[in-house]
Amino acid sequence: MSLTVVGSVAFDALETPFGKRDKILGGAATHFSLAASFFTQVNAVGVVGGDFGGDEWGVFRRHHINTDDIEVIADGKTFFWSGRYDYDMNTAETLDTQLNVFETFDPKLSENSKRAKLLFLANIQPTLQKRVREQCPDAKFVAMDTMNYWITSAKDALLETVKVVDCTIINDAEARQLTDEPNIHRAAKKILDLGLKAVVIKRGEYGATLFTKDGYFATPAYPLESVFDPTGAGDTFAGGFMGYLASQDSIEDDTLRRAMVYGSVMASFNVEKFGTQRVDALDYPEINQRFKAFKKMTHFEDIPFERATTAA
Ligand code: AMP
Secondary structure (H helix, E strand, O other): OOEEEEOOOEEEEEEEOOEEEEEEEEOHHHHHHHHHOOOOOEEEEEEEEOOOOHHHHHHHHHOOOEEEEEEEEOOOOOEEEEEEEOOOOOOEEEEEEEOHHHHHOOOOOOHHHHOOOEEEEOOOOHHHHHHHHHOOOOOOEEEEOOOHHHHHHOHHHHHHHHOOOOEEEEEHHHHHHHHOOOOHHHHHHHHHOOOOOEEEEEOHHHOEEEEEOOOEEEEOOOOOOOOOOOOOHHHHHHHHHHHHHHOOOOOOHHHHHHHHHHHHHHHHHHOOOOOOHHHHOOOHHHHHHHHHHHHHHHOOOOOOOOOOOOOO
């Protein structure tokens, strides 16, 4: 099943305790597409300026990502985001956002992109997300992300968009803010009650949690000793999650659980190097090995405890 993603394609400037990069390939749609491309055929929908060069296109090309719907505005500049992380790598401090060509982004989907069976609406203006969703009536599983900016400035529109998707993939702070509910379980339930099939809550270095009407599943994050750059980890998670789902014939509870693990696997690679560098160079044996490591890390036998003879 093919997969379409709509979102930012960017240049990022990043500063972490381990180094600095001035201008590297980034953007939510970029990180998502790269991760998903290991599982399925991906159509990326976005916009870039004339400054988007051969090296950047090369990353998409190497992974056979369909870029026909990435519009090029030759006399414009690509969206630019600059962020810094302290030792708490869970939260980015935004230093600069230059929307450039992204300011007037009007996603144009080709027939091919519209026909995709799965759709991911990365973090863009909620009304645009809804419009894109309406252009893909055949999509059988649609997921979306958002950010605190839209929850604060366009909550009503955002809730209207949430109502027309099957799944949200957002972080814990966003879930709390969206529902005005401090407890994460109640927050997830409130979102599910809007008519969704699944709610995924990302918790940075603490992993991710899946809520469905009848189920609950949690994955840890892979225990890495050197997290280099967390930028795009959330989008990479979403790419692994949606990419895996797209590779399956049907989406059941079991499939969603494995998708959570593939999302976590892909995100764990993304943070090992700056920007897209690590996922760009990834191979299947590495993915499978880490998937197995997740299984080992979380597996336990169902052996009931019998009263110890030493117990009082
Ligand atoms: P994440 O770390 O998963 O939240 O995603 C980071 C990516 O999102 C970076 O590569 C940025 O280029 C991109 N980004 C940052 N701010 C925005 C924004 N306001 N709208 C869309 N994309 C953004």
